[in-house]
Amino acid sequence: MSEFDELQAAIRRHAHARQAEAQACEAFLNALYHALRTASGPGLPLNNVTLDFTTDPANRLRPVPSGGFHAAWLRLGLCEVLVRVRRVDGAFQGEYGESGCFRLEQTGEDALITLARRMLRDVADTYAGAEPERIRPLN
Incomplete structure (x- = not known):
């Protein structure tokens, strides 16, 4: 078997795991989008939030x-923020904006809304010239 054939076989062998991981990351990004829409509180949806999946530039x-990493651009009114996420040891680990980072062990509604609110604060701080919070588990 040539090196090329070995490469093709390896890609085929792990296709299901890659697809499952991609679906999980895309579902997480979609859930984060919905959390951002409701980050202002019950009955106060943010209508100017959009989600656009993209290829991670890295x-x-x-x-x-x-x-x-799997990525999406989230439009937050007047700005867009690139969010990158991947699975690491069963948790979702990601990056957003200039230097925002997160790691979520659980992806319940409360954890996602907490992350969404932190992202909004960090992006606002970036535009205001402040330093965003560094990586730390949210739950």
Whole structure:
């Protein structure tokens, strides 16, 4: 078997795991979008939040290998923020904006709304010239 054939076989062998991981990350990004829409509180939806899935600009391989980042642009009114997320040891680990980071062990509604509110504060701080919070678990 040639090196090329070995590469093709490896890609095929792990296709299901990669697809499951991609679906989980996209579902997480979609849930984060909904959390951002409701971050102002019950009955106060933010209508000017949109989600646009994109290829992560840091990925150098397609399809994305297991453990790679999946990305989306979230439009938050007058700005857009790139959010990158991947699965690490069963948790969602990600980055957003200039230097925002997160790690969520649980992805319940409260945890996602907490992350959404932190993201809004961090992005506002970036535009105001302040330093966003550094990585730390939210739950």
